[in-house]
Amino acid sequence: MSAHCMLTGARPGFGNRVSHSHRRTSRRFDPNIQSKRYWLPSEGRYVRLRLSARGIRTVDAIGVEAAVARVRARGVRV
Secondary structure, three states: OOOOOOOOOOOOEEEEEEOOOOOEEEEEEOOOEEEEEEEEOOOOEEEEEEEEHHHHHHHHHHOHHHHHHHHHHOOOOO
């Protein structure tokens, strides 16, 4: 599975490594993806979400029910 956030949709960015001699080679900037388990009271079960650090802060702000609703609206199976 690629490094992307289920909630915010953050995906890797691409750029160049620049050496001391100024040679350029391609590289990836991966988002800070964490696997986190949340209790979903409406379904009486835990859900495991792969979230970026910003996604975790979003869940803290809006609540797990609203966050799971947003993830499902994106078409991701939870």
